[in-house]
Amino acid sequence: xxxxxxxxxxxxxxxxxxxxxxxxxxxxxxxxxxxxxxxxxxxxxxxxxxxxxxxxxxxxxxxxxxxxxxxxxxxxxxxxxxxxxxxxxxxxxxxxxxxxxxxxxxxxxxxxxxxxxxxxxxxxxxxxxxxxxxxxxxxxxxxxxxxxxxxxxxxxxxxxxxxxxxxxxxxxxxxxxxxxxxxxxxxxxxxxxxxxxxxxxxxxxxxxxxxxxxxxxxxxxxxxxxxxxxxxxxxxxxxxxxxxxxxxxxxxxxxxxxxxxxxxxxxxxxxxxxxxxxxxxxxxxxxxxxxxxxxxxxxxxxxxxxxxxxxxxxxxxxxxxxxxxxxxxxx
Amino acid sequence: xxxxxxxxxxxxxxxxxxxxxxxxxxxxxxxxxxxxxxxxxxxxxxxxxxxxxxxxxxxxxxxxxxxxxxxxxxxxxxxxxxxxxxxxxxxxxxxxxxxxxxxxxxxxxxxxxxxxxxxxxxxxxxxxxxxxxxxxxxxxxxxxxxxxxxxxxxxxxxxxxxxxxxxxxxxxxxxxxxxxxxxxxxxxxxxxxxxxxxxxxxxxxxxxxxxxxxxxxxxxxxxxxxxxxxxxxxxxxxxxxxxxxxxxxxxxxxxxxxxxxxxxxxxxxxxxxxxxxxxxxxxxxxxxxxxxxxxxxxxxxxxxxxxxxxxxxxxxxxxxxxxxxxxxxxx
DNA sequence: TTGAAAGCGATACCAT
DNA sequence: ATGGTATCGCTTTCAA
Numbered sequence: 001x002x003x004x005x006x007x008x009x010x011x012x013x014x015x016x017x018x019x020x021x022x023x024x025x026x027x028x029x030x031x032x033x034x035x036x037x038x039x040x041x042x043x044x045x046x047x048x049x050x051x052x053x054x055x056x057x058x059x060x061x062x063x064x065x066x067x068x069x070x071x072x073x074x075x076x077x078x079x080x081x082x083x084x085x086x087x088x089x090x091x092x093x094x095x096x097x098x099x100x101x102x103x104x105x106x107x108x109x110x111x112x113x114x115x116x117x118x119x120x121x122x123x124x125x126x127x128x129x130x131x132x133x134x135x136x137x138x139x140x141x142x143x144x145x146x147x148x149x150x151x152x153x154x155x156x157x158x159x160x161x162x163x164x165x166x167x168x169x170x171x172x173x174x175x176x177x178x179x180x181x182x183x184x185x186x187x188x189x190x191x192x193x194x195x196x197x198x199x200x201x202x203x204x205x206x207x208x209x210x211x212x213x214x215x216x217x218x219x220x221x222x223x224x225x226x227x228x229x230x231x232x233x234x235x236x237x238x239x240x241x242x243x244x245x246x247x248x249x250x251x252x253x254x255x256x257x258x259x260x261x262x263x264x265x266x267x268x269x270x271x272x273x274x275x276x277x278x279x280x281x282x283x284x285x286x287x288x289x290x291x292x293x294x295x296x297x298x299x300x301x302x303x304x305x306x307x308x309x310x311x312x313x314x315x316x317x318x319x320x321x322x323x324x325x326x327x328x329x330x331x
Numbered sequence: 332x333x334x335x336x337x338x339x340x341x342x343x344x345x346x347x348x349x350x351x352x353x354x355x356x357x358x359x360x361x362x363x364x365x366x367x368x369x370x371x372x373x374x375x376x377x378x379x380x381x382x383x384x385x386x387x388x389x390x391x392x393x394x395x396x397x398x399x400x401x402x403x404x405x406x407x408x409x410x411x412x413x414x415x416x417x418x419x420x421x422x423x424x425x426x427x428x429x430x431x432x433x434x435x436x437x438x439x440x441x442x443x444x445x446x447x448x449x450x451x452x453x454x455x456x457x458x459x460x461x462x463x464x465x466x467x468x469x470x471x472x473x474x475x476x477x478x479x480x481x482x483x484x485x486x487x488x489x490x491x492x493x494x495x496x497x498x499x500x501x502x503x504x505x506x507x508x509x510x511x512x513x514x515x516x517x518x519x520x521x522x523x524x525x526x527x528x529x530x531x532x533x534x535x536x537x538x539x540x541x542x543x544x545x546x547x548x549x550x551x552x553x554x555x556x557x558x559x560x561x562x563x564x565x566x567x568x569x570x571x572x573x574x575x576x577x578x579x580x581x582x583x584x585x586x587x588x589x590x591x592x593x594x595x596x597x598x599x600x601x602x603x604x605x606x607x608x609x610x611x612x613x614x615x616x617x618x619x620x621x622x623x624x625x626x627x628x629x630x631x632x633x634x635x636x637x638x639x640x641x642x643x644x645x646x647x648x649x650x651x652x653x654x655x656x657x658x659x660x661x662x
Numbered sequence: 663t664t665g666a667a668a669g670c671g672a673t674a675c676c677a678t
Numbered sequence: 679a680t681g682g683t684a685t686c687g688c689t690t691t692c693a694a
């Protein structure tokens with residue numbers, strides 16, 4: 001393992017000079033510079049980031065904790081974050097918590113010891129207060145709220161508005177008997193989405209009817225059957241996210257329902273797969289790209305300025321596709 | 332930032348002793364031990380991994396370079412790798428190369444400087460020889476072959492066999508006019524898959540007919556149209572992977588073909604989505620879990636033993652689902 | 663059992 | 679412009 005000293009020796013200069021050449025941190029006599037450059041080539045020297053980080057007290061590491069990648073939404077988010085981090089000279093240490101509280105704790109610990117410059121949390125579990133407060137790294141909660149925001153920044157889409165948009169769209173499509181798949185209420189995203197739905201019901205004097213459903217495909221599959229059983233006359237389903245909507249779609253079709261003629265269907269997230277299934281899914285788009293970028297930016301700013309924005313709510317948009325159909329004169 | 336010295340001072344012992352307590356690396360007088368433990372609690376001390384790594388010359392970092400996460404196959408692989416790495420006390424630095432040669436080079440460089448203990452490469456570009464040879468980290472190529480294997484380990488599924496399995500299955504299903512979507516031949520996986528197909532053709536005296544297709548959904552969509560145009564009598568399609576098969580399925584249905592009655596369809600990879608679409612996709616399963624585990628193990632073994640297995644080929648299996656249908660007496 | 667001290671590899675201040 | 683040297687935080691000989 002060749003070090004800066006070896007290079008210095010070979011070039012006949014001091015380590016300081018080698019450092020200066022490498023980092024262009026000061027002027028160096030042209031001749032010596034060339035010698036150093038040559039010596040670096042000759043030895044195949046590669047600076048040790050660990051040592052550099054140790055001295056400079058910045059690791060250029062951003063920790064990312066995702067709940068699990070069953071849901072491509074998090075995968076897409078991770079990808080955006082990686083891209084943005086790379087552009088800014090940061091690297092990304094990826095941890096997946098698998099909905100496992102212990103593993104998540106271990107991950108936060110690990111990132112603290114690694115001297116990560118910040119953590120982007122996408123985990124949906126809200127029972128992690130102490131861990132989060134204890135580690136005093138800047139934390140950005142993405143798509144999730146953390147109760148007593150102690151130096152914790154919070155970036156998320158406008159779930160409330162998204163749900164309202166979706167619900168109103170279903171109404172414009174002429175649905176008379178809408179069923180809501182209710183998000184797990186332990187997540188802030190879930191509470192907000194459900195509240196949006198309820199608010200529209202109140203406005204229009206529509207009865208609130210829902211069935212609880214987790215955010216994943218398997219549960220969507222199970223719950224879809226229940227919906228048809230409990231509400232045989234359903235003509236519109238407001239799914240809690242795209243993965244669930246995809247499962248619901250499958251059940252509907254298997255049971256012989258026509259979509260959107262018999263039952264209209266709308267998702268949430270606009271993951272890539274929502275337009276790959278047979279009938280492209282009408283859904284609410286979260287600005288994934290922007291969310292990822294803002295998260296990285298928040299952490300970088302913290303490193304520089306020492307402060308961090310408290311909460312940022314991003315806009316969502318309705319993406320009309322093939323699982324819903326507007327009918328004239330019915331809004 | 333509290334350091335080991337602060338703890339030592341507070342506990343009234345030397346830094347060495349604190350270190351010994353933390354790492355249980357030697358016996359320490361019980362009383363002092365308790366004092367140290369207390370001091371750690373009191374100060375909220377967290378050891379600095381950077382410093383530790385620097386001294387111990389091992390970073391416990393595994394670099395993972397994926398081509399892009401459009402294809403969930405890589406996402407699933409990354410997830411398995413993370414899990415296995417975590418179990419063994421390693422962390423994962425994730426890089427996505429986006430099919431960009433420059434970025435990939437930069438990533439390898441970066442991981443070298445970071446003193447990663449190894450790199451798992453899933454990138455499908457084969458023009459990276461020099462970079463790979465220059466950095467002398469242990470490298471594991473996953474799902475991809477690297478020409479002059481210089482300390483490079485190679486783990487991949489048996490693409491050749493997989494293709495043969497798929498082709499034979501289509502024949503057993505009674506297909507008379509099969510079209511192969513040919514994988515990009517710059518990838519070893521592509522070459523092997525195509526060779527498998529050709530070998531079966533030869534065996535059965537069937538004409539080789541194919542159209543070139545990238546590994547992604549968009550290209551699958553485009554190529555599917557071409558297939559129908561060029562081979563209107565097609566009754567079996569051997570897609571190059573699941574993402575493409577999903578695209579093909581969509582085009583077939585949109586054009587009014589019945590699957591599998593009119594056209595049978597088979598994919599490759601068995602990504603999670605292959606069973607989420609309306610008709611579950613018949614496909615060839617790659618042992619994703621095993622591949623990820625082996626990759627991590629290979630790197631760890633290198634760290635310990637200094638050697639690394641040269642090539643490991645894993646078995647694949649046919650997953651019969653709903654886009655093909657066996658007909659009796661036709662094999 | 664314990665502490666002092668010498669690194670690990672790079673940086674930056676302080677002289678020169 | 680350049681070199682010597684202390685330093686980042688931790689680990690590990692080597693003595694005591």
